[in-house]
Amino acid sequence: MAESRLGLRAAGFRINREWETLRQLLAVGADVPEPFVRADGVIPMSYRGDRGCSAPRLHEVSLRPREAAHHFQVLARNVELWLANNVVHGDLSAYNVLSWDGAATVIDFPRAIGLRFNPSHRRCSSAVSGTCAPTSPGRG
Numbered sequence: 001m002a003e004s005r006l007g008l009r010a011a012g013f014r015i016n017r018e019w020e021t022l023r024q025l026l027a028v029g030a031d032v033p034e035p036f037v038r039a040d041g042v043i044p045m046s047y048r049g050d051r052g053c054s055a056p057r058l059h060e061v062s063l064r065p066r067e068a069a070h071h072f073q074v075l076a077r078n079v080e081l082w083l084a085n086n087v088v089h090g091d092l093s094a095y096n097v098l099s100w101d102g103a104a105t106v107i108d109f110p111r112a113i114g115l116r117f118n119p120s121h122r123r124c125s126s127a128v129s130g131t132c133a134p135t136s137p138g139r140g
Helices: 002-027 065-084 119-123
Strands: 097-100 103-106
Touching (some): 065 097
Antiparallel strands (some): 097 103
């Protein structure tokens, strides 16, 4: 019984964390879905796509070089915004980026953490210059 209560609390924490993160990032202009309400363990949010098709994840699309460059710039700008607002996504990959009508939208923030709580991410020298590289503790 204690394990199920612990699991429910963990799930509630993840939902609350995603809600807070999405609201924070939307307020500063990040390309994330707008969360509408937090209730009963779910967060309904704005939809990407049309009536017949939801927006595909980035790994499901083929982009022309110009489109790929645009998506890269959008994602780099978003990472800069997140870092400036003390947020690390926690699971950024082509599976967590939607591509629709020339726009990229980042989803899936329940594992997002504050930058100050993750010492290894402080070793990023600059999100702008692209010199961000993982380093092991005690080095660099």
